[in-house]
Amino acid sequence: MLSPGKPLRDEIFAVISREEKRQTEEINLIASENYSSDDVRRATGSVLAHKYAEGYPAKRWYGGCRHVDEVEEIARDLVKRLFGAEHANVQPHCGASANLIVYSAFLKPGDKVLSLVLSQGGHLSHGSPANLSGKEYQFVHYPLERRSERVDYAEMERLAAEHQPKIVLAGYSAYPREVDWKRVAEIAHANNALAMADVAHTAGIIAAGHHQTPFPHMDIVTTTTHKSLRGPRGAVIMCREKFAKEIDHCTFPGFQGGPFMHEIAAKAVCFNEAHGAEFKAYQGRVLRNAKTLEEKWKGFGGRLCSGGTDCHFILLDVKSTYGITGQEGVDRLAKQNIAVNKNAIPYDTESIFKTSGLRIGTPFMTSRGWDETRFAELADRMHGILGAKG
Ligand SMILES: Cc1ncc(COP(=O)(O)O)c(C=O)c1O
Known part of the structure; x- marks a missing residue:
């Protein structure tokens, strides 16, 4: 909160530093977000x-x-x-x-x-x-x-x-x-x-x-x-x-x-x-990391909407896989510093405020250097969190 008398500039830059820390420490699986280059910024x-x-x-x-x-x-x-x-x-x-x-x-x-x-x-x-x-x-x-x-x-x-x-x-x-x-x-x-x-x-x-x-x-x-x-x-x-x-x-x-x-x-x-070769390689890693998530959840017996992915995220039906709503999934993962978003699945019977799905994306963490091994370990961890009783 703003403290009267303290220069606003300090307060704002302190908040930006905290957000920068969050973006480097939290695991971000929001499919629409990414981490841009220093030059872009x-x-x-x-x-x-x-x-x-x-x-x-x-x-x-x-x-x-x-x-x-x-x-x-x-x-x-x-x-x-x-x-x-x-x-x-x-x-x-x-x-x-x-x-x-x-x-x-x-x-x-x-x-x-x-x-x-x-x-x-x-x-x-x-x-x-x-x-x-x-x-x-x-x-x-x-x-x-x-x-x-x-x-x-x-x-x-x-x-x-x-x-x-x-x-x-x-x-x-x-x-x-x-x-x-x-x-x-x-x-x-x-x-x-x-x-x-x-x-x-x-x-x-x-x-x-x-x-x-x-x-x-x-x-x-x-x-x-x-x-x-x-x-x-x-x-x-x-x-x-x-x-x-x-x-x-x-x-x-x-x-x-x-x-x-x-x-x-x-x-x-x-x-x-x-236009560069590094970007092409980066996008290849984004896709492979998403495929890793697909393969892991198939191995867990989970249900993926459309049966899998061709792109940078999976849409996981947490209702039929774990018996929880998308909102419950978001809340459980947030407690473990993992950010995802709830998402309606096709023909969802839950309200849009709860939903039956999670959209789990790979661009941000791939920009932060994560490979298939890290994503496979993460999938194991998330499966444990989402499947935990109560
Ligand atoms: C398919 C699609 N179109 C448009 C938008 C809107 O973009 P913006 O948030 O920049 O308005 C989004 C954002 O999520 C999107 O997913």
Whole structure:
């Protein structure tokens, strides 16, 4: 708590030090978090934060933009090459805004979007009634196939034909399998809809070439930069050249004001890191560590949603494996300094406040140097904690 009279600066830096200690001592298995490089954080804390640069390189409202112009050009170029995109806008402040910018660019209020059932792995910006997306536009949701717990492309196709949405959206928050972009794009285009991918979670895996990039199949791709991509907080929208004008115009002046040039510089650092061999190797370790968790829980006789993982996390059904809720699992692990998040499982019968699942991710601890042996030992420990009586 703030002590009156003590310089606020000291208090804040003391709190930051405590958080830094927590991040190095606690075991962090939150699949959407990562530990960025010193260079990414150096750019984030740089003087570029002082600069107003409304507009785009060479088309700014204010003077003095020659250096930030260079930074934004570099960031755009690097991210386009990572994902094979024709155009990129690196200004969106976060993933939820990036998605809203895309909707505002191509939809009128009340227009339809087809996206995954939110409780089965979608994100709230994919049409939650509590989010502007769900208030402004009409979302129709496709379910996962009940038995395999995988995307039901046939049902997606049927719903697209029935509802004629303007956008078909794929890419999720809690779906542990690779998406068939070609199939999604075919379904969208057969119904004159735009094919939109939100790869916020798997961007790092895609950038490293371990998963297929959504291009050239999909028309528009949004991503955050701070999850598996291991960059600063922020987002990017990529698209075909023919949509570039709408995307840029709806980002600024449509949705945002001045871009965060320090974050854009940090994005450029992150994209450059993602082009390197070390990043590819890192993402390979992220995937192998997640496979280790899959194999361990299969060995324990546990139930994994969709039967396993192709990505950076597993979705463990703790209700059927241990007879506890996701919330109880989070609480038990927290007492042992292990951070995870509760997560609904497909067709969950528990409330979203309790849930039946845990999403257990590997990017953060892999960034901290953990290998398969450490993850295997951790799985043994977690199995003991989750399975303990009472
Ligand atoms: C698939 C997906 N899209 C968008 C977002 C939103 O990102 P942000 O928290 O940066 O708004 C998330 C965040 O978890 C996500 O998982």
